[in-house]
Amino acid sequence: GENVEQHPSTLSVQEGDSAVIKCTYSDSASNYFPWYKQELGKRPQLIIDIRSNVGEKKDQRIAVTLNKTAKHFSLHITETQPEDSAVYFCAFKAAGNKLTFGGGTRVLVKP
Amino acid sequence: NAGVTQTPKFQVLKTGQSMTLQCAQDMNHNSMYWYRQDPGMGLRLIYYSASEGTTDKGEVPNGYNVSRLNKREFSLRLESAAPSQTSVYFCASSDHRGATEQYFGPGTRLTVT
Numbered sequence: 001g002e003n004v005e006q007h008p009s010t011l012s013v014q015e016g017d018s019a020v021i022k023c024t025y026s027d028s029a030s031n032y033f034p035w036y037k038q039e040l041g042k043r044p045q046l047i048i049d050i051r052s053n054v055g056e057k058k059d060q061r062i063a064v065t066l067n068k069t070a071k072h073f074s075l076h077i078t079e080t081q082p083e084d085s086a087v088y089f090c091a092f093k094a095a096g097n098k099l100t101f102g103g104g105t106r107v108l109v110k111p
Numbered sequence: 112n113a114g115v116t117q118t119p120k121f122q123v124l125k126t127g128q129s130m131t132l133q134c135a136q137d138m139n140h141n142s143m144y145w146y147r148q149d150p151g152m153g154l155r156l157i158y159y160s161a162s163e164g165t166t167d168k169g170e171v172p173n174g175y176n177v178s179r180l181n182k183r184e185f186s187l188r189l190e191s192a193a194p195s196q197t198s199v200y201f202c203a204s205s206d207h208r209g210a211t212e213q214y215f216g217p218g219t220r221l222t223v224t
Contacts, residue, residue: 006153034212043201043215044154089153098144098169099213101153 002027002094006102014110019077021105023090026071032093033066033073038104039086047088048075080109113137115216117202123222124192132187132219134202142205143185144213145169145177147198154201160185192223 004025013019025033034049050057050064050073057064061080066073073092077084090102115136124130136143141162146154156169160179174196176188185204189196199220203213 043217045215046212049212098156098159100170101155103153104151 002092002100004090004092004100004102006090006105008105009103010106010108012108012110013080015080015082017080019075019080019084019107019109021075021088021090021107022072023074023092023102024070024072025092025100027092027094027100028068028071030092030094033064034091034099035062035064035075036089036091036101037086038089044089077107080107082109082111085109115202115204115214117200117216117219119219120217121220123224124189125224126193128192129188129190130192131189132200132202132221133184134186134216135184136202136204136214137183138204138206138214139182140204140206140214141182142207143179144203144205145175145185145187146201146203147171147196148201148218149198157187157200192221194223197221197223 004023006023031052036044037047038044048064050066061078063076087104087106089104091099094100118133144159145157148154155171158177160166163182166177178186199218201218202216205213
């Protein structure tokens with residue numbers, strides 16, 4: 001079936017360092033890859049997305065890279081700040097026009 | 112714009128009881144979704160509705176039913192609640208079929224004892 005593996009499950013970084021989360025997906029036909037951020041007790045919110053005709057996309061301190069050949073995509077957060085502490089979910093558009101989510105990465109930024 | 116709203120925010124049920132979770136969106140979106148999120152886990156799709164008048168099963172549909180009442184509203188029903196259905200339930204909507212941002216509601220925290 002369709003699935004996506006997300007690593008690591010937890011990530012602790014020092015404020016100012018970079019954080020990288022990687023996801024590997026199964027459906028080679030997928031063409032849409034969003035990343036969601038969920039703060040404690042809140043709803044998930046989209047922070048960045050990429051489509052299969054683009055290899056990299058950047059928005060201020062966050063960037064996403066996509067390697068369709070290897071079927072993986074990654075989220076990069078630079079100059080991490082305490083407000084970046086949250087759970088991050090990758091997802092991809094699977095068959096039937098729905099999203100399949102990864103298991104999440106809990107990021108803790110230590111001041 | 113309220114975005115996506117859900118009621119209730121919290122609910123406690125006894126095993127075997129039934130209830131309906133309500134979801135509404137005011138963004139004129141075509142597609143709506145129901146997810147469950149268990150502690151420390153990702154979001155698993157229960158059911159979705161690609162457009163008004165259609166519904167389809169997701170990854171974990173057993174024990175649930177849905178109704179797309181109109182374009183705005185998409186409800187989730189538990190006919191006979193079980194402790195395994197203790198979870199946080201999120202409703203979401205999107206403009207197109209899965210290829211654009213999904214907007215999530217605030218969630219319903221359900222406990223089944």
